[in-house]
Amino acid sequence: MSIFARLSRGRSVAIRPMRADDLERVREVGQIAWSDLAMQDIGRRFRYPKRSEKLISSYMATEPGGCLVAERDGTIVGSAFCHVWGGIGWIGPLEVLPDEQNTGVGKALLSACERHLEERGCEVIGLETMSHLSKNLHFYLSSGYAPTSVVLIMERVMRDDAVHPHFVEEVTAATLPSVLEDITRLGQELAPSLDHAVEARMAVERRMGSVFVSRRDGAVAGFAILHTYQKDEEARYSSIKVLIVDPDRDDQKEVFDALLDRCEQASASAGKDHVLARLSAMSPELYQHMLSRSYLLKGANVRMVKKGKYEERGIYHITSWAG
Numbered sequence: 441m442s443i444f445a446r447l448s449r450g451r452s453v454a455i456r457p458m459r460a461d462d463l464e465r466v467r468e469v470g471q472i473a474w475s476d477l478a479m480q481d482i483g484r485r486f487r488y489p490k491r492s493e494k495l496i497s498s499y500m501a502t503e504p505g506g507c508l509v510a511e512r513d514g515t516i517v518g519s520a521f522c523h524v525w526g527g528i529g530w531i532g533p534l535e536v537l538p539d540e541q542n543t544g545v546g547k548a549l550l551s552a553c554e555r556h557l558e559e560r561g562c563e564v565i566g567l568e569t570m571s572h573l574s575k576n577l578h579f580y581l582s583s584g585y586a587p588t589s590v591v592l593i594m595e596r597v598m599r600d601d602a603v604h605p606h607f608v609e610e611v612t613a614a615t616l617p618s619v620l621e622d623i624t625r626l627g628q629e630l631a632p633s634l635d636h637a638v639e640a641r642m643a644v645e646r647r648m649g650s651v652f653v654s655r656r657d658g659a660v661a662g663f664a665i666l667h668t669y670q671k672d673e674e675a676r677y678s679s680i681k682v683l684i685v686d687p688d689r690d691d692q693k694e695v696f697d698a699l700l701d702r703c704e705q706a707s708a709s710a711g712k713d714h715v716l717a718r719l720s721a722m723s724p725e726l727y728q729h730m731l732s733r734s735y736l737l738k739g740a741n742v743r744m745v746k747k748g749k750y751e752e753r754g755i756y757h758i759t760s761w762a763g
């Protein structure tokens with residue numbers, strides 16, 4: 441079903457759920473929008489890679505009503521994706537063709553995403569955006585979002601020094617059902633109603649990468665989700681989507697290191713030479729620790745929330761709402 445939004449200059453746009461046959465156009469719109477942003481941001485021509493088909497199809501399979509396109513006169517001019525992690529709903533990426541920007545298409549998509557997350561019962565609605573872009577800050581601040589934290593983008597160039605960690609096992613399709621409850625429990629230890637079960641399922645079942653769990657004394661003490669799906673485009677990178685350790689454990693740092701070691705090792709075996717991690721800047725201790733592990737700061741996003749309160753407990757975790 442489409443929702444029609446009236447825009448400036450008497451124009452209107454239809455917002456509707458994405459379909460499988462939209463995929464190529466959605467990839468094209470994303471490439472054009474982000475290449476244009478790169479040109480404005482860094483002042484030089486840069487052709488942004490098209491978003492992976494596998495990623496878009498996984499988003500559509502996981503949250504079908506939350507993957508939206510904006511259509512004008514039958515042509516897709518923008519798109520947006522919603523994600524539901526338990527009671528936490530977040531939005532991203534969201535993009536509009538440069539020639540169609542500043543007429544209200546972005547806000548029409550954003551409102552439709554918020555409606556979807558409300559209908560899905562999310563207690564928190566938020567997103568992350570680049571902290572240095574005045575347009576993006578205005579776009580979200582004027583839509584009712586308030587900054588809650590800074591998220592650091594850190595990267596490590598892989599060397600041939602990956603260590604084999606102990607107490608970490610890779611989750612397979614057969615073992616996934618036995619760890620989902622632990623993944624849910626650990627998310628909720630970090631923030632009320634946070635649940636990465638759907639993200640873990642997507643990584644294993646749709647082969648986006650790997651899920652690792654660390655067991656201590658028979659109990660799951662932490663888990664990590666590593667994305668390695670970027671095969672042809674951005675082929676050099678893997679990305680640690682989530683790494684969570686039980687914040688009440690005394691050995692948090694050891695469990696974190698074991699999981700990080702395993703992610704690095706898996707990245708190296710998948711032929712990646714860079715590992716990317718996005719983590720909260722609210723803990724200088726974690727930042728220092730990542731520096732000591734040869735991660736370098738590449739940039740920062742600002743996390744913004746419109747509905748509810750979101751706060752993470754503990755120090756040693758990697759989480760991001762970047763789509």
Ligand SMILES: CC(C)(COP(=O)(O)OP(=O)(O)OC[C@H]1O[C@@H](n2cnc3c(N)ncnc32)[C@H](O)[C@@H]1OP(=O)(O)O)[C@@H](O)C(=O)NCCC(=O)NCCS
Binds near residue numbers: 544
């Ligand atoms: C961010 C984006 C989705 C917004 O889409 P859009 O269709 O232009 O959005 P809208 O027209 O609804 O709103 C744009 C707002 O920014 C304002 N704006 C435009 N340029 C601006 C600038 N340089 N500084 C501050 N505000 C600016 C407009 O006036 C408008 O605000 P208003 O509604 O209060 O008048 C679009 O710019 C885009 O695709 N950017 C590239 C990808 C990206 O950054 N996505 C977001 C990642 S989190």
